[in-house]
Amino acid sequence: MSTDYRISEGDGVYFLTFQIVGWVDIFTRRDYHDIVIESLRYCTEHKGLQKC
Numbered sequence: 802m803s804t805d806y807r808i809s810e811g812d813g814v815y816f817l818t819f820q821i822v823g824w825v826d827i828f829t830r831r832d833y834h835d836i837v838i839e840s841l842r843y844c845t846e847h848k849g850l851q852k853c
Contacts, residue, residue, distance in 0.1 A: 827833035844850035 827837055841850070841852065845852065
């Protein structure tokens with residue numbers, strides 16, 4: 802089901818999309834919501850992720 806995708810060049814622009822698996826309600830359950838938000842925050846602060 803899942804495949805490891807890795808960005809090999811750091812100077813490109815990449816489009817990232819998400820998919821809901823098994824209709825997990827990540828935006829209505831606080832635990833799932835917090836995991837997604839904290840992961841995005843970490844990538845923004847430490848990995849250079851830019852969101853728009």
